[in-house]
Amino acid sequence: MSAATSNEAFTQFLLRMGDNTLILGHRVSEWCGHSPVLEEDIALANTALDLIGQTQMWLGLAGEIEGKGQTADNLAFLRDVWDFRNLLLVEMPNGDFGQTLMRQFLFDAWHSIQLGRLMSSSDERVAAIAEKTSKEVAYHLERSADTVVGLGDGTEESHARMQDALDYLWPYVGEMFQSDAVDAEMVAKGIAPDPASLREEYDALVGRILATATLTIPDTAFGHKGGRTGAMHTEHLGHLLTQMQWLQRAYPGSEW
Amino acid sequence: MNNEWPLWEIFIRGQHGLSHRHVGSLHAPDAEMAIKNARDVYTRRNEGVSIWAVEANNITASSPSDKGPLYEPSESKVYRHPTFFDIPDEVGAM
Amino acid sequence: MYAQMVQSEATKDDPEKLAAFQARIDRDEKIEPKDWMPEGYRKTLIRQIGQHAHSEIVGQLPEGNWITRAPTLERKAILLAKVQDEAGHGLYLYCATETLGVSRDELTEMLLDGRMKYSSIFNYPTLNWADIGAVGWLVDGAAIINQVPLQRTSFGPYSRAMIRVCKEESFHARQGFDAIRKMAEGTPEQKKMAQNAVDRLWFPALMMFGPSDKDSTHSAQSMAWKIKMNTNDELRQKFVDQTVPQIEFLGLDLPDDGIKWNEERGHYDYSDPDWSEFFDVIKGNGPCNVDRLAARNKAWKDGAWVRDGLLAHARKKAAAKVAAE
Numbered sequence: 001m002s003a004a005t006s007n008e009a010f011t012q013f014l015l016r017m018g019d020n021t022l023i024l025g026h027r028v029s030e031w032c033g034h035s036p037v038l039e040e041d042i043a044l045a046n047t048a049l050d051l052i053g054q055t056q057m058w059l060g061l062a063g064e065i066e067g068k069g070q071t072a073d074n075l076a077f078l079r080d081v082w083d084f085r086n087l088l089l090v091e092m093p094n095g096d097f098g099q100t101l102m103r104q105f106l107f108d109a110w111h112s113i114q115l116g117r118l119m120s121s122s123d124e125r126v127a128a129i130a131e132k133t134s135k136e137v138a139y140h141l142e143r144s145a146d147t148v149v150g151l152g153d154g155t156e157e158s159h160a161r162m163q164d165a166l167d168y169l170w171p172y173v174g175e176m177f178q179s180d181a182v183d184a185e186m187v188a189k190g191i192a193p194d195p196a197s198l199r200e201e202y203d204a205l206v207g208r209i210l211a212t213a214t215l216t217i218p219d220t221a222f223g224h225k226g227g228r229t230g231a232m233h234t235e236h237l238g239h240l241l242t243q244m245q246w247l248q249r250a251y252p253g254s255e256w
Numbered sequence: 257m258n259n260e261w262p263l264w265e266i267f268i269r270g271q272h273g274l275s276h277r278h279v280g281s282l283h284a285p286d287a288e289m290a291i292k293n294a295r296d297v298y299t300r301r302n303e304g305v306s307i308w309a310v311e312a313n314n315i316t317a318s319s320p321s322d323k324g325p326l327y328e329p330s331e332s333k334v335y336r337h338p339t340f341f342d343i344p345d346e347v348g349a350m
Numbered sequence: 351m352y353a354q355m356v357q358s359e360a361t362k363d364d365p366e367k368l369a370a371f372q373a374r375i376d377r378d379e380k381i382e383p384k385d386w387m388p389e390g391y392r393k394t395l396i397r398q399i400g401q402h403a404h405s406e407i408v409g410q411l412p413e414g415n416w417i418t419r420a421p422t423l424e425r426k427a428i429l430l431a432k433v434q435d436e437a438g439h440g441l442y443l444y445c446a447t448e449t450l451g452v453s454r455d456e457l458t459e460m461l462l463d464g465r466m467k468y469s470s471i472f473n474y475p476t477l478n479w480a481d482i483g484a485v486g487w488l489v490d491g492a493a494i495i496n497q498v499p500l501q502r503t504s505f506g507p508y509s510r511a512m513i514r515v516c517k518e519e520s521f522h523a524r525q526g527f528d529a530i531r532k533m534a535e536g537t538p539e540q541k542k543m544a545q546n547a548v549d550r551l552w553f554p555a556l557m558m559f560g561p562s563d564k565d566s567t568h569s570a571q572s573m574a575w576k577i578k579m580n581t582n583d584e585l586r587q588k589f590v591d592q593t594v595p596q597i598e599f600l601g602l603d604l605p606d607d608g609i610k611w612n613e614e615r616g617h618y619d620y621s622d623p624d625w626s627e628f629f630d631v632i633k634g635n636g637p638c639n640v641d642r643l644a645a646r647n648k649a650w651k652d653g654a655w656v657r658d659g660l661l662a663h664a665r666k667k668a669a670a671k672v673a674a675e
Binding site: 032034042048049153 | 407410411414417418419420421422423424425426427430431433434437438440441444479529532536537539540645648649650652653654655656657658659660661662663664666
Binding site: 261282285286289300 | 434435453514658
């Protein structure tokens with residue numbers, strides 16, 4: 001395989017990592033000032049801040065590997081929906097606080113396992129980002145798991161809301177473990193693991209936490225897809241981008 | 257029933273190996289969450305390496321009227337303070 | 351001066367105790383929560399620190415309005431960190447108020463049903479990205495001028511909260527100035543945004559210090575108690591003197607034709623804000639009063655099940671632990 005093709009796959013992989021954190025960080029930041037209690041407001045902002053920082057690293061590296069002089073900001077603010085490579089899960093709307101925390105937990109669980117594997121990536125830049133961000137993500141997971149357990153096993157109402165959130169979001173979990181040619185090349189180069197290989201660990205972790213939360217995983221193998229390949233995002237992403245990218249689009253070429 | 261989360265007093269030991277120091281308070285449903293909230297609220301700028309959380313209800317404080325009996329006796333123990341002792345200059349630093 | 355027009359409570363305590371209390375304050379001793387204090391001192395402080403806390407919390411909204419539209423990843427992170435700090439400041443201040451025997455939930459209820467106020471400034475909208483710079487630079491700049499002396503206030507928990515707040519606050523003013531400077535030095539459109547922001551926010555910023563001393567009748571007692579350290583006009587003048595050269599540095603037009611250096615006074619002269627507008631805003635008729643309170647009410651109401659759920663879980667866990675022992 002030529003160097004150009006391989007850079008293309010590597011870039012795609014990095015966009016997948018960076019777009020996940022970009023879009024989820026954006027979603028979480030929407031809560032700032034509106035959370036159920038001050039302490040949660042502050043904690044959610046910390047999560048969003050970590051994710052934005054991680055985005056700068058992943059997209060920064062994506063631009064570098066792509067080699068067309070794109071900065072992380074260019075990639076975040078000047079691509080259209082079809083160029084985004086994030087999981088559909090992270091672009092789903094916040095819904096209520098329970099839905100937000102369930103989405104966070106389902107993502108954090110995958111994210112922490114993925115970063116754990118990436119720490120031994122054959123690409124040392126990837127390994128370094130994974131090393132740094134895995135500490136942040138371990139805390140995200142601890143916190144979101146605790147909250148899912150607390151709300152799942154809280155009051156009747158909180159239990160019902162968390163079960164609703166899980167039912168709504170579960171069909172977006174399967175996408176995390178799908179593989180394509182990009183993944184195959186990443187595996188061949190030792191840069192990243194095969195997504196499918198994360199499933200067992202994920203199911204064990206998520207199953208344990210959701211059981212403690214007294215929640216029931218929906219009995220369906222169905223999974224939506226199209227985010228990480230860019231083939232078909234949800235309608236939600238376009239609306240998110242209209243906000244996020246507005247200034248850069250309306251006043252192109254300005255420095256901020 | 258009052259459904260306000262209990263108040264916790266937060267003590268943090270910073271990087272310098274000094275004792276835990278009271279930094280403020282916060283609300284949390286239980287001790288574990290109090291520690292997590294403290295991490296998010298009081299160490300946003302890398303302030304600490306170790307956190308204690310104590311439910312405010314469980315703190316016994318001296319009352320202001322005790323101020324005399326509790327603290328005044330130590331005022332008379334001037335010998336506890338190093339400046340009490342006159343050390344000749346030629347002895348050097350001590 | 352996220353606390354405006356805080357009325358000092360009259361006090362009907364034993365004159366001997368009052369004199370001893372005043373003597374402690376005059377000696378610059380800190381008053382701590384368990385110390386004896388006049389009822390008026392306690393009530394005035396609850397109102398003042400509570401209002402200050404509410405202002406931090408409502409103050410998250412106008413800036414939060416731009417978090418999802420920040421133009422770069424770095425600006426987004428900076429703004430988010432700043433608005434998060436405000437939540438933190440609100441939290442410190444609520445805790446200080448709680449030491450006076452009122453719970454945070456009670457204070458919240460009083461904000462939500464309009465019994466307690468927050469600073470008038472947060473009832474103004476943020477309409478363009480330069481507003482974010484202007485809020486950090488002008489609004490936080492004004493707040494710092496008020497808060498720095500409050501670090502020496504007589505009530506221990508308030509003073510300690512202010513010390514913590516001030517430590518974090520200079521980042522806010524600096525990031526604001528940096529953001530608006532980029533705009534002022536940017537494209538013609540960006541410069542227009544910067545000018546528009548300064549023109550719109552200048553007088554509301556001046557109003558933050560409260561009415562003119564000649565119309566402000568309640569400050570004598572608060573000054574004696576050292577819970578108000580300077581008069582409104584003193585602080586306002588300080589703000590004007592500090593800010594006018596900064597506006598000039600940015601190359602923006604001054605937002606008030608009345609601004610002129612007065613050699614004799616050694617200060618800038620400036621025009622009074624429209625105080626009738628100020629009193630309208632205080633009464634609830636500012637451009638954003640209704641929206642701000644609606645947003646806070648919604649957050650509180652929508653969050654009830656979360657607060658109750660997590661508490662219920664904590665109680666179950668505690669009960670299970672007791673049962674196991």
